[in-house]
Amino acid sequence: MNNDGGQRLRFMRQGLSLKAFAWILIIPVLAFFTIWNVVPFLWLLGLSFYRYYPTFGQPPKFLGLGNYISLMNDPNVWERIGTTFIFMVSAVGIETGLGLVLGFVFWSRRALWGRRLALTLLFSPMVLAPVAAGTFFRLIYDPLYGVVPYYIHAFFGVPKPNLLGNSHTAMLAVLATDVWMWTPFMTMMTIAALGAVPKAVLEAASVDRLKFWQRVRYVMWPYGKFILLLGVILRTIDAFKTYGLIAAMTAGGPGNATDVLSITLYREGFVSFDMGKGSALALFTLFIAVAFTSVYLYFLKNREREAIS
Amino acid sequence: MEGISLQSVSKRWRHTFGLRDMTIDLYPSQFVVLYGPRGSGKSVFCRLVVGVDQPTEGTIMMNGVDVTHMSPIQRGIAYVPQTFALYPQFSVYDNIAYPLAIQGEKKSEIRGRVEQIAATLGITNILNKQPDQLSGGQKQRVAIAKGLVLNRRVYVLDDPLVGLDYKIRERLVEELRNLQESLDALFVYATSDPLEPLLLADHVVVLDQGRLVEQGSPGSLYYTPNHVGTTTLGYPAANIIPGRVNRDGDRWHVRTAICDIPIGVTAEVAPDQEVVVAIRAEHFLLGDDQSAAASLFEATVELEEDIGSERIVHLRAKGQALQAGFADHKTSLPLGQTLAVAIKTSAMRIFDQHNGRCVATGAAGIEG
Known part of the structure; x- marks a missing residue:
C-alpha cells in the first residue's frame, strides 16, 4: 500500500498537519462513543440526583444525594x-x-x-x-x-x-x-x-x-x-x-x-x-x-x- | 542387546511419512550422529527414541527391553529438543537444577553439577537471569545444559548447535566430544551441518526422506559414500555433475558436459543409464600437474575463497559451476583466467540418478 503515505503527504500539503489528520480519523469513533456511552452516562448521573417519576407528570425534583x-x-x-x-x-x-x-x-x-x-x-x-x-x-x-x-x-x-x-x-x-x-x-x-x-x-x-x-x-x-x-x-x-x-x-x-x-x-x-x-x-x-x-x-x-x- | 535398537520403525501422519521402515542398532558408549537435510526424519528419530512420540509401526528396544510404548519417564533418556523449552518462571539456575532436584539429588551436589555444566557452556554469568531476559543463543545453551546435566546412559541431542555463533559452536563441538568420552554414554546427535558428523561421530547415520540411506564411520562415508546424499558431508560439498553412461567397446565412460570420465565396469551400470558423478574439491588437479592426464578440460576461474588452511576456487566449465581445492597450488589464481583442469578419476564415485545408489567408481583412466 504505497498509496497511504502519498495520501497522508497530500493532506499535509493541503495545509493539514499530521495531528489534524489524526483527529479526522479519530472523530467518528469519539462521536459514536460520546453519543452512546458518555451522554447516557451523564444523563444517568444527573437523574440520580433527582426524584423523577415519568408516569406522574410532575417535573423532576432535585434531591442532591x-x-x-x-x-x-x-x-x-x-x-x-x-x-x-x-x-x-x-x-x-x-x-x-x-x-x-x-x-x-x-x-x-x-x-x-x-x-x-x-x-x-x-x-x-x-x-x-x-x-x-x-x-x-x-x-x-x-x-x-x-x-x-x-x-x-x-x-x-x-x-x-x-x-x-x-x-x-x-x-x-x-x-x-x-x-x-x-x-x-x-x-x-x-x-x-x-x-x-x-x-x-x-x-x-x-x-x-x-x-x-x-x-x-x-x-x-x-x-x-x-x-x-x-x-x-x-x-x-x-x-x-x-x-x-x-x-x-x-x-x-x-x-x-x-x-x-x-x-x-x-x-x-x-x-x-x-x-x-x-x-x-x-x-x-x-x-x-x-x-x-x-x-x-x-x-x-x-x-x-x-x-x- | 545393549544400547538402542529400532526394528522396522515407521512414523506416519495420515499421508506423510516421518520415518520409513527404520531398522538400526545404536551401540552403547558411541557418539552417533544422524545426518541429513531438513525433513529427512532426524527429529522424528530423536523423538521416537526419547519417547515423546510413538511409532506407527515397529519396535524400539533398549538394553533388550521393548520400550516402544513406554513413557519418556520410564526410558530415562536425557534430551535436548530442537525447540528449546525452558520453564518460564524459573531462573536459568533453577531451570538446569530442577530435573536434578526432581531426581532427589542433594543440594550441594546439584550446585556443583550445575556450575560445572554452566562453565562448560559459558553461561555462568547468566545463571541468575530469567529465560525471557536471554538472547536466543543463550536460551539454546541453557537448554543444552539442562539436557546434559543429567547423569544418564543415553543422551539425545536434536540439532543443538544450529544457529549458534561460530566460535561457540567450535568450542561446544569439542566439549561435547569430551563429555561423551568422560560419561562413556551413548550420544545420539542430529544435525544438518556437513562438518559436525566428521568432527564428532564414531558412527554416522545418513537419513534422507525418512529413510536410512547409509551408515558407517565418518572416514568411510567421506571417502567412499554409497549414496549421493552422503556426498554433502564435509566442506565444500562434493560437486555433483549429471551424466550418461557410454560404452565404447570394452571401455566405459560417463559422458558429462565437461568431460568424459572413465569408470570401472560393474553389474549395476548399463549403457545410456542416467547417473551423477560426485567429485570432491580435492580431486581436481591443475592441468600442468603431470600426475593425471586423464579427463582434462578447460575452466574459468570465477571466484577464489581463501579460508586460511585451504583455498577454494570456484570454476565454471561449459556452464557447470565447480568448487575445487588445488592443494599443491599455493599462489592465487587470477580471476577470469582459463585453466586446464584434470580430475583424479580413480577417487570418484558414480551414483544412479534415480535412486541415488553408488553404481560404479571412477577408473584410473589413460594414465595407467
Whole structure:
C-alpha cells in the first residue's frame, strides 16, 4: 500500500498537519462513543440526583444525594448485593472448576471417542438466549410435569418439590441452570489456555519427570493463566449482571430469594418508575463491577511483572 | 542387546511419512550422529527414541527391553529438543537444577553439577537471569545444559548447535566430544551441518526422506559414500555433475558436459543409464600437474575463497559451476583466467540418478 503515505503527504500539503489528520480519523469513533456511552452516562448521573417519576407528570425534583442516602440506608439493597454476590461467586466458582476438569479431559485426550460430537453438544447451551434457557428450565423444574421434580420423587420417595417456588431451593435451581449454560464457556477457555502452552515445554516436562501438579504449576499455569483469567473476568462480569435467566425463571422470587441487583434495578426503574433511585442503583452497580475488574486487572498485571523481573 | 535398537520403525501422519521402515542398532558408549537435510526424519528419530512420540509401526528396544510404548519417564533418556523449552518462571539456575532436584539429588551436589555444566557452556554469568531476559543463543545453551546435566546412559541431542555463533559452536563441538568420552554414554546427535558428523561421530547415520540411506564411520562415508546424499558431508560439498553412461567397446565412460570420465565396469551400470558423478574439491588437479592426464578440460576461474588452511576456487566449465581445492597450488589464481583442469578419476564415485545408489567408481583412466 504505497498509496497511504502519498495520501497522508497530500493532506499535509493541503495545509493539514499530521495531528489534524489524526483527529479526522479519530472523530467518528469519539462521536459514536460520546453519543452512546458518555451522554447516557451523564444523563444517568444527573437523574440520580433527582426524584423523577415519568408516569406522574410532575417535573423532576432535585434531591442532591437523597437517592444515594436512601439506598445506603435501605437494608434491602445490602441484602440484594449479598444475593448477587452469592450467585456470582458460586456460579463462577462451580463453572470454573467444572470447566477446568472438562477442558483438561478434552485437551489431553485427543483420541477420546466422540470428542468432536461431545464438544459440539457441550457448547450448544451457550448460544441460547438466556430468556429461552430460563423458560426451558422453568418447564424442567415445573412441580407438576417437570422432569427434575419427577425424578426427585422417583428416587427419594418425597413428594414432587416445587423447586422454583421454595425460597430454600430457588437459588440452587437458578444456579444449576447458570452452570449448565456457562460451564461450556469455561471449558472452552480452559482448552484455549492449555493450547497456549508450548508443546516443547510440555514434552521437556515429561522428559524431566515432573509430576502432574508440578506440570500444572510450572508449565501450564505460567502460559495458560492469561487466557484462563480472562475467562474468569468475563464470566464474573456477566454473572454479576445476570438478568434474563433469572427474570424468566423466578423474576427474583420467591420472596426475594433470587432477587439479584439487575432484577431490583429493573423493578425500580421500569415497574416502580422511580427513575432517580434506579439511576443511583445503576451507578452503584457499575461502581462495583468496575472495582471487580480492576482487582483482576491488577492481579494480571502484577503477575506479568513478576514473570519479567 | 545393549544400547538402542529400532526394528522396522515407521512414523506416519495420515499421508506423510516421518520415518520409513527404520531398522538400526545404536551401540552403547558411541557418539552417533544422524545426518541429513531438513525433513529427512532426524527429529522424528530423536523423538521416537526419547519417547515423546510413538511409532506407527515397529519396535524400539533398549538394553533388550521393548520400550516402544513406554513413557519418556520410564526410558530415562536425557534430551535436548530442537525447540528449546525452558520453564518460564524459573531462573536459568533453577531451570538446569530442577530435573536434578526432581531426581532427589542433594543440594550441594546439584550446585556443583550445575556450575560445572554452566562453565562448560559459558553461561555462568547468566545463571541468575530469567529465560525471557536471554538472547536466543543463550536460551539454546541453557537448554543444552539442562539436557546434559543429567547423569544418564543415553543422551539425545536434536540439532543443538544450529544457529549458534561460530566460535561457540567450535568450542561446544569439542566439549561435547569430551563429555561423551568422560560419561562413556551413548550420544545420539542430529544435525544438518556437513562438518559436525566428521568432527564428532564414531558412527554416522545418513537419513534422507525418512529413510536410512547409509551408515558407517565418518572416514568411510567421506571417502567412499554409497549414496549421493552422503556426498554433502564435509566442506565444500562434493560437486555433483549429471551424466550418461557410454560404452565404447570394452571401455566405459560417463559422458558429462565437461568431460568424459572413465569408470570401472560393474553389474549395476548399463549403457545410456542416467547417473551423477560426485567429485570432491580435492580431486581436481591443475592441468600442468603431470600426475593425471586423464579427463582434462578447460575452466574459468570465477571466484577464489581463501579460508586460511585451504583455498577454494570456484570454476565454471561449459556452464557447470565447480568448487575445487588445488592443494599443491599455493599462489592465487587470477580471476577470469582459463585453466586446464584434470580430475583424479580413480577417487570418484558414480551414483544412479534415480535412486541415488553408488553404481560404479571412477577408473584410473589413460594414465595407467
